[in-house]
Amino acid sequence: AQSVTQLDSQVPVFEEAPVELRCNYSSSVSVYLFWYVQYPNQGLQLLLKYLSGSTLVKGINGFEAEFNKSQTSFHLRKPSVHISDTAEYFCAVSDQLNTGKLIFGQGTTLQVKP
Amino acid sequence: DTEVTQTPKHLVMGMTNKKSLKCEQHMGHRAMYWYKQKAKKPPELMFVYSYEKLSINESVPSRFSPECPNSSLLNLHLHALQPEDSALYLCASSHSGAANTGELFFGEGSRLTVL
Numbered sequence: 001a002q003s004v005t006q007l008d009s010q011v012p013v014f015e016e017a018p019v020e021l022r023c024n025y026s027s028s029v030s031v032y033l034f035w036y037v038q039y040p041n042q043g044l045q046l047l048l049k050y051l052s053g054s055t056l057v058k059g060i061n062g063f064e065a066e067f068n069k070s071q072t073s074f075h076l077r078k079p080s081v082h083i084s085d086t087a088e089y090f091c092a093v094s095d096q097l098n099t100g101k102l103i104f105g106q107g108t109t110l111q112v113k114p
Numbered sequence: 115d116t117e118v119t120q121t122p123k124h125l126v127m128g129m130t131n132k133k134s135l136k137c138e139q140h141m142g143h144r145a146m147y148w149y150k151q152k153a154k155k156p157p158e159l160m161f162v163y164s165y166e167k168l169s170i171n172e173s174v175p176s177r178f179s180p181e182c183p184n185s186s187l188l189n190l191h192l193h194a195l196q197p198e199d200s201a202l203y204l205c206a207s208s209h210s211g212a213a214n215t216g217e218l219f220f221g222e223g224s225r226l227t228v229l
Contacts, residue, residue, distance in 0.1 A: 094216025
């Protein structure tokens with residue numbers, strides 16, 4: 001079984017500052033890793049994903065994440081945030097057994113202040 | 115624009131009503147999902163359909179009844195709900211079989227309020 005821990009429930013940051021949202025996972029099998037964003041009153045949108053290959057993954061809206069297998073982490077970063085980045089961010093994992101089950105972390109609320 | 119369309123966007127119903135939530139996708143995906151999401155919480159998986167057959171039911175109460183009429187449509191029939199069932203209901207689709215990495219394509223959700 002897999003589990004996902006998002007280490008911060010809320011991250012306040014000023015506009016144009018860098019940000020890192022932390023995610024750790026545990027699994028007995030190889031996994032695929034995802035970050036989703038949810039704006040208020042909307043569904044979830046995929047930011048980026050790690051399936052294989054380069055451990056540095058670039059996504060939409062200037063976000064990137066780095067897969068660290070030894071640390072079992074997949075932290076999300078952005079060098080300069082905008083007010084419009086204010087949203088809920090979910091880290092998620094699925095096993096490589098194609099079961100179709102996606103395990104979500106508890107979410108991190110990113111609050112960008114002017 | 116999302117390629118998974120959910121209707122209605124908002125629904126208010128009484129505890130004795132019968133209503134349905136609808137979901138449609140035209141991406142050729144053969145796996146479709148219903149999730150329930152409470153405020154400030156991650157989505158919780160309810161049902162998974164694979165090739166129009168129910169493959170996962172996460173012990174959901176029988177007052178929620180899913181239906182997959184064809185590969186593009188997914189319904190969730192609601193009957194005798196409780197106020198605690200008020201939530202955002204999200205539909206999602208994905209590739210299936212060996213191509214299923216777990217990446218989900220979500221709709222905008224249907225916000226349900228049970229009075």
